[in-house]
Amino acid sequence: MATALRPSKLHPRDLGRTATVGLRTRRLRTALSALGIVIGIAAMVGVLGLSESSKSELLAQLDRLGTNLLTVEAGTGIGIGSGELPEEAAGMIAQIGPVETTTVVSAVDDAKVYRTDYIPEGQTGGISVQAIDLNLLDTLAGTVADGQWLDSATGAFPTTVLGSVAAERLGVTDVTGIEQIWLGDQWFTVIGILNEFELAPDLDRAAMVGLAAAAEYLDDDGVPTRILVRVDPDQIDAVMGVMAATANPENPEEVEVARPTDALEAKEAADDALTALFLGLGAVALLVGGVGIANVMVISVLERRSEIGLRRALGATKRHVASQFLGEALLLSAIGGVGGVLLGVGVTAGYASLRGWTALIPPVAIGGGLGAALIIGAIAGLYPAIRAARMSPTEALRTAG
Amino acid sequence: MFSEPVLSLHNVTKEYPTTPVVRALRGVSFEVGRGELVAVVGPSGSGKSTLLHIMGTLDRPTSGEVSVAGYRVSQLSDRDMSSLRAHHIGFVFQQFHLLSGYTALDNVADGLLYTGMPLRTRREMAEIALRRAGMGQRLDHVATKLSGGERQRVATARALIGNPSIVLADEPTGNLDSKTSDSIVELIEELNESGTTIVVITHNPEIAEHFPRSVGLRDGQIEYDTSWEEVA
Numbered sequence: 001m002a003t004a005l006r007p008s009k010l011h012p013r014d015l016g017r018t019a020t021v022g023l024r025t026r027r028l029r030t031a032l033s034a035l036g037i038v039i040g041i042a043a044m045v046g047v048l049g050l051s052e053s054s055k056s057e058l059l060a061q062l063d064r065l066g067t068n069l070l071t072v073e074a075g076t077g078i079g080i081g082s083g084e085l086p087e088e089a090a091g092m093i094a095q096i097g098p099v100e101t102t103t104v105v106s107a108v109d110d111a112k113v114y115r116t117d118y119i120p121e122g123q124t125g126g127i128s129v130q131a132i133d134l135n136l137l138d139t140l141a142g143t144v145a146d147g148q149w150l151d152s153a154t155g156a157f158p159t160t161v162l163g164s165v166a167a168e169r170l171g172v173t174d175v176t177g178i179e180q181i182w183l184g185d186q187w188f189t190v191i192g193i194l195n196e197f198e199l200a201p202d203l204d205r206a207a208m209v210g211l212a213a214a215a216e217y218l219d220d221d222g223v224p225t226r227i228l229v230r231v232d233p234d235q236i237d238a239v240m241g242v243m244a245a246t247a248n249p250e251n252p253e254e255v256e257v258a259r260p261t262d263a264l265e266a267k268e269a270a271d272d273a274l275t276a277l278f279l280g281l282g283a284v285a286l287l288v289g290g291v292g293i294a295n296v297m298v299i300s301v302l303e304r305r306s307e308i309g310l311r312r313a314l315g316a317t318k319r320h321v322a323s324q325f326l327g328e329a330l331l332l333s334a335i336g337g338v339g340g341v342l343l344g345v346g347v348t349a350g351y352a353s354l355r356g357w358t359a360l361i362p363p364v365a366i367g368g369g370l371g372a373a374l375i376i377g378a379i380a381g382l383y384p385a386i387r388a389a390r391m392s393p394t395e396a397l398r399t400a401g
Numbered sequence: 402m403f404s405e406p407v408l409s410l411h412n413v414t415k416e417y418p419t420t421p422v423v424r425a426l427r428g429v430s431f432e433v434g435r436g437e438l439v440a441v442v443g444p445s446g447s448g449k450s451t452l453l454h455i456m457g458t459l460d461r462p463t464s465g466e467v468s469v470a471g472y473r474v475s476q477l478s479d480r481d482m483s484s485l486r487a488h489h490i491g492f493v494f495q496q497f498h499l500l501s502g503y504t505a506l507d508n509v510a511d512g513l514l515y516t517g518m519p520l521r522t523r524r525e526m527a528e529i530a531l532r533r534a535g536m537g538q539r540l541d542h543v544a545t546k547l548s549g550g551e552r553q554r555v556a557t558a559r560a561l562i563g564n565p566s567i568v569l570a571d572e573p574t575g576n577l578d579s580k581t582s583d584s585i586v587e588l589i590e591e592l593n594e595s596g597t598t599i600v601v602i603t604h605n606p607e608i609a610e611h612f613p614r615s616v617g618l619r620d621g622q623i624e625y626d627t628s629w630e631e632v633a
Contacts, residue, residue: 005472005477005481005484005485005488006484006488006516007480007484008480008483008484008486008487008515008516008517009515009516009517010514010515010517011517011518011519011520013520014514014520017520018514021500021502021503024502025501025502306496306498307498307500309498310494310498311514311515312459312483312486313457313459313486313492313494313498314486314487314492314511314512314514314515315483315484315485315486315487315488315514315515315516316483316487316514316515317479317480317483317515318479320483320515392460393454393459393460394454394459394460397454397459397494397498398450
């Protein structure tokens with residue numbers, strides 16, 4: 001009797017080589033079938049990356065702006081009130097223990113702003129005049145783009161600081177020279193231009209003057225239309241609870257108390273919903289990519305009958321043939337996965353840099369992306385691999401052209 | 402006479418369960434001794450291909466016993482049959498079956514792919530086999546750039562790279578012109594002279610005439626075997 005048979009063996013490195021035969025000889029098909037996976041993975045990585053980057057940006061923004069700002073406004077509308085808070089409201093609010101600072105904003109409705117006194121009446125460009133407490137810049141964490149902020153001296157004279165949009169509309173780009181604007185029928189000197197306010201975008205469209213100057217030159221009564229309040233961060237809810245009654249004890253229902261950072265968070269929540277939608281679209285693309293790979297692999301098995309027959313003749317077991325085709329599907333999806341991750345990272349980095357964010361890709365997105373691609377590849381390759389393995393060698397050789 | 406059969410078939414039948422049942426082989430018995438060169442000759446439909454598949458353990462007989470290199474095929478599992486092919490049987494096909502993107506060297510090296518031998522060793526052995534097949538100048542040529550005769554030489558080198566117990570050639574000259582065909586027959590004779598046991602399946606009696614022994618197949622049965630005459 002003959003000695004025991006040495007079993008058929010396929011070295012792992014050779015398995016890798018055989019799994020790339022089909023990919024190397026049909027490059028265009030490889031690229032196109034990997035493309036579906038690339039798109040799916042890129043969508044998922046990109047969406048997760050952008051969502052993470054924007055979240056981190058929001059956290060940084062909230063950290064910078066502080067979440068302890070409250071705005072107190074008089075409600076406007078029929079039967080609600082005049083749109084003004086009681087004159088003493090700011091003082092009352094300041095009495096609440098956890099309140100750190102208060103800033104009065106008083107809209108000077110009668111005063112209009114024009115670039116010069118030659119501009120026809122009514123063409124105000126939507127710019128409002130706001131008389132403000134001088135601590136406004138600190139309260140809103142605002143910054144000066146050019147010139148300077150109002151101080152106790154300039155705040156009492158006909159000087160103004162323009163919000164970013166107001167400056168743009170008036171065509172005041174810098175204050176190095178003496179820039180004057182026609183405000184409330186007299187010349188006011190522009191001493192500064194501000195950057196955008198993230199917490200009070202309406203003030204971007206305002207020409208701001210000191211309360212003292214408003215009283216002196218614009219006949220403003222100084223009645224607050226809005227009070228900005230910084231409170232102890234741990235006591236925000238408690239303060240919000242008593243705010244309306246404190247600001248206007250007679251008609252607390254006329255007072256609206258809001259937290260501007262809530263709007264930012266709400267926007268982020270809306271973005272989250274969009275993120276889920278895009279993730280869903282990415283998953284669909286991935287699924288379609290998987291079906292594409294399965295399709296290509298089935299065709300490949302049919303086309304390569306002669307190769308399968310040859311390999312069986314050379315001593316390949318069914319398992320060797322199955323692992324070759326499964327390996328090929330896995331490689332195809334891995335190429336798609338890596339391509340998708342790179343594309344997704346690229347898109348995230350590009351978009352983040354465009355928006356001035358720090359690009360942040362969660363590692364789980366990269367790992368998950370590659371993992372998802374491989375799982376899809378394994379599922380897509382399983383049936384074709386089994387089909388190839390079950391092909392009878394004689395049948396494969398007989399039908400080979 | 403050759404002793405110690407490398408291949409032995411005893412009363413082998415093969416039926417295909419079609420309607421009506423096709424009986425491709427009807428009690429075929431013969432032996433191939435070590436170092437023999439045998440032609441199996443028969444017209445189309447005589448059962449040649451079925452016989453090749455059964456001799457090459459690519460298929461099992463319906464009944465009868467087949468032994469290759471001392472192993473009884475009926476006692477082998479599918480995996481064992483793969484192992485037998487990997488280590489003991491070399492195939493040469495009419496359609497060459499070369500991998501198009503591979504060089505001649507790597508195509509031949511693949512002859513030992515499923516033995517678990519490292520690539521470097523396989524390539525070294527492939528070079529020797531290609532030189533034996535007269536293809537020493539074409540080692541790095543891609544298969545698609547070779548002529549028909551050259552491809553068949555590469556395929557032949559692949560079949561004999563691991564010094565298999567037996568090489569089975571299925572119509573090795575079927576796709577070649579007569580001049581190239583003659584050169585392949587010469588190559589087969591040379592390889593046999595250096596000790597390789599070879600069975601050539603062909604429909605062409607002229608080719609069979611070159612070989613020391615031929616077995617005639619008709620309607621799934623052995624019609625003649627020139628070795629009978631020798632014995633007689």
